[in-house]
Amino acid sequence: MTTEEFQQQAEELRLKLISIAQKYLGTTDEAEDIVQDTMIKLWLMRDQLTSPITGFASIVTRNLCIDYLRKKHPTVDITKLPDEEDLSDDGEQIEQMLRVIDTLPSTQRTILRMHHIQGMKTKEIAIVLGSSEVSVRKTLSRARLIVRKRLIALFAAACLLIGVSMMTIHLMKVDSSDECVAYVYGKKYTDQQTVLAEMKRSMGEITEDNTQNEVEQQLNDLFSN
Amino acid sequence: MKRVLLIIVAWLSIVVTAGAQSGLNIEPLFAGKIIPQQRMVETRVKGKMLSKYQLTFFRSVRFKANNKQEINRVHDLIELDIKKNPGFAYGENYSSKKSHSKETFMLQLPKEGNHNRFLCYKRNGEEVTVIYMEGTLNSLDTLRELIK
Numbered sequence: 001m002t003t004e005e006f007q008q009q010a011e012e013l014r015l016k017l018i019s020i021a022q023k024y025l026g027t028t029d030e031a032e033d034i035v036q037d038t039m040i041k042l043w044l045m046r047d048q049l050t051s052p053i054t055g056f057a058s059i060v061t062r063n064l065c066i067d068y069l070r071k072k073h074p075t076v077d078i079t080k081l082p083d084e085e086d087l088s089d090d091g092e093q094i095e096q097m098l099r100v101i102d103t104l105p106s107t108q109r110t111i112l113r114m115h116h117i118q119g120m121k122t123k124e125i126a127i128v129l130g131s132s133e134v135s136v137r138k139t140l141s142r143a144r145l146i147v148r149k150r151l152i153a154l155f156a157a158a159c160l161l162i163g164v165s166m167m168t169i170h171l172m173k174v175d176s177s178d179e180c181v182a183y184v185y186g187k188k189y190t191d192q193q194t195v196l197a198e199m200k201r202s203m204g205e206i207t208e209d210n211t212q213n214e215v216e217q218q219l220n221d222l223f224s225n
Numbered sequence: 226m227k228r229v230l231l232i233i234v235a236w237l238s239i240v241v242t243a244g245a246q247s248g249l250n251i252e253p254l255f256a257g258k259i260i261p262q263q264r265m266v267e268t269r270v271k272g273k274m275l276s277k278y279q280l281t282f283f284r285s286v287r288f289k290a291n292n293k294q295e296i297n298r299v300h301d302l303i304e305l306d307i308k309k310n311p312g313f314a315y316g317e318n319y320s321s322k323k324s325h326s327k328e329t330f331m332l333q334l335p336k337e338g339n340h341n342r343f344l345c346y347k348r349n350g351e352e353v354t355v356i357y358m359e360g361t362l363n364s365l366d367t368l369r370e371l372i373k
Contacts, residue, residue, distance in 0.1 A: 178272030186263035198268045200372070202285035203278075205354040206329070206345045207369040 001049040010039065013054060017061045024065035024124060034064045066128060070118050100150045101143075108143035115140055249334075249344065250305040254355055259298060260288045278371050280360030281340060290351045299353055303330055303346045310334055326350050331365050 017038055021031035038061045042053065049056070101112055114120045114128070122140065126133040181188065182195040189195055253259050257267075265288035275283055290296045307330060327349050334342035343365060345356040362368055 179269055181269050183262055183267040199270055199283055202287055202354055202356055203372055206347050206356055207372055
């Protein structure tokens with residue numbers, strides 16, 4: 001295609017491409033920018049193009065719109081960011097959720113990712129997939145339900161595992177653990193002989209019959225007063 | 226989720242590791258919160274080596290009190306445990322009424338499962354001994370016989 005031929009078609013083409021871009025991006029400046037990018041791409045490869053280029057230009061515009069929507073991320077006010085601990089916790093939750101999403105059937109997975117990760121609206125997803133908005137919403141709802149159920153199941157399994165582990169440890173401890181330790185003025189002794197000697201001494205203190213000593217003590221008390 | 230799991234683990238740990246004598250007012254003494262460990266003799270025995278005494282768990286602390294406050298604090302805690310379990314106290318306070326230099330409490334606590342539980346306290350002047358025991362032992366008289 002010659003430069004003149006391209007210039008002749010460009011203005012008419014531009015209006016058509018803007019209407020395509022606006023289907024994806026709404027009546028925004030971004031739609032205009034996307035069309036501008038399309039025109040530049042077409043201009044750079046005009047030598048390889050042959051008339052009519054309307055179909056090819058439409059595909060290029062549509063692809064650029066999709067790329068743009070994929071890259072678009074909502075901005076977050078940095079002062080409203082949670083602290084580091086919360087962030088790491090959220091990050092872990094998101095990772096866990098992504099792992100669950102990966103187990104979904106491909107349609108549900110794609111729609112869920114497009115909606116929640118790429119931030120696309122159901123209407124946009126319907127256009128990209130060539131489906132109806134109602135169908136996208138239904139699939140999205142089903143996908144969310146499955147993710148929720150699987151996350152709850154994972155959580156319950158983790159709790160059960162921890163509970164069983166702790167009980168097992170406890171039972172093992174109760175059944176098999178023999179403890180034999182003495183702290184004599186801060187110094188630790190674990191040899192059975194020393195510990196049992198200390199134990200007997202304490203037992204002796206309690207059980208010894210000190211009638212004689214008590215009489216002596218009382219006499220001492222009397223005379224010391 | 227991580228936080229919730231940590232809370233569950235912490236709660237289970239507390240439940241699992243709770244000491245046998247926990248729930249008693251005298252528990253802080255065993256935990257070293259009243260008399261520092263450097264000043265007392267603490268013994269903890271559990272398992273087969275106690276079968277000779279018909280016991281499964283034995284824990285004792287022995288220390289020399291530095292002042293009257295320490296004696297009073299331990300005494301008051303023991304008194305609270307006796308008041309908490311009035312039907313189980315069968316020991317007599319046989320301290321010299323004049324000097325209060327000696328006192329002994331022997332308290333049988335409510336059973337836990339099949340195990341009898343005992344809390345013993347003896348003060349001889351500044352020397353204080355507190356024992357907590359668990360086992361099939363029926364009475365401290367039996368223990369006295371077994372020690373001989």
